[in-house]
Amino acid sequence: MKRVLFADARAHDPEYEGSLPAKLEELLSRAGLERCVAPGDYVAVKLHLGSQGAFRTVRPVFVRKVVEAVRQAGGKPFVAETTRIPGLEYLEVAAANGYTHHTCGAPVILADGIFGRDSVPVRVEGGRLVQEVGVASAVHDAPAMVVLTHAKGHMGPGFGGALKNIAMGGLGTRNRANQTNRGHLHTLENRPPAWERERCTWCLTCAKICPVGAIRIEVRERWELEEARCDRCGRCVRSCEDGALSLPLSEELFARGMAEAARAVLSTFGPGKVLYVNFVLEVQPECDCMPSADTPVVQDQGILVGDDPVAVDQASLDLIDAAVPLPLSRAADRGIAEPGNLLGRLHGKRPELVLEYARELGLGEREYYLERVRRKRS
């Protein structure tokens, strides 16, 4: 049974030591960050930087706490994410969302380069679906990593946790030879979105929302997709309210592919060199790659830390499942008022699938116990 450290989001006393940033300091100290980081190690602080409009990501104040803790442990931290839109534009979005060298206390870089092509081929041991992935070079070459994850919903696996952050966010974005890349993982059949003319209302949303400009609608009745440009990210599909777009997204394939990719990314690190920090705060129904962020579906729960990505994700999911769905949220829109499998019900998915595949692949355990941290020791 794996230990997962947990600090709840409530401030039980009015002193700094009872605040969530202070509790994060305590969590990192109790988790033994200094055992993960050797003096002089470059340490990737892996983070999703959000999108223009998706602002419910991990707050910079928490990123800075992690950066400071890594430095105290003797490491050299850098904040890393892989490209999801063209690199320079993504860094501008990151800055607008509050992630800069100044706010985070460390350089903010794109781990696969500003063109998304900077990746290293890694064989997937035991890969049934994915034989080789292109791991973003700055993640691949870093000797240690702290994975900061905003727990939320996701159209693919139902839940976006640490495993998704590693698998999707640890890969380069652009195709190289036969490697599986981030976009390819979204649709292992590797087909772009399909369009149904009869359903299309020509609202133009898909063309506006595509981060790489792959969709062109120049005149009504003419919808064109530039297949070579399309990253298979699924944004357009999620945004089409008329159901005119679909991706050949098999739930099992996606979950299995994610677990296999996560295994490949983690195989580039030595034992004990990765720590996971999940933020079960502002749990919105969709991924942070969408161009908006809906209101949270449950109240803020807190922060979880551990050295097992499966256990940390399982504990995060269990907290969300045990919480009462909030009014004025998508849960309320769907008439979901009782706790239990909330993200699964919102997306019609089985969020536990990826956890089970990851367990099978030896990435961790679903059995855990929570060790609670109420305040920072003074």
Ligand code: SF4
């Ligand atoms: S978002 Fe859907 S309905 Fe709107 S133009 Fe695109 S395919 Fe058509």
Ligand code: SF4
């Ligand atoms: S899946 Fe849709 S939004 Fe994403 S890159 Fe392809 S066309 Fe653009």
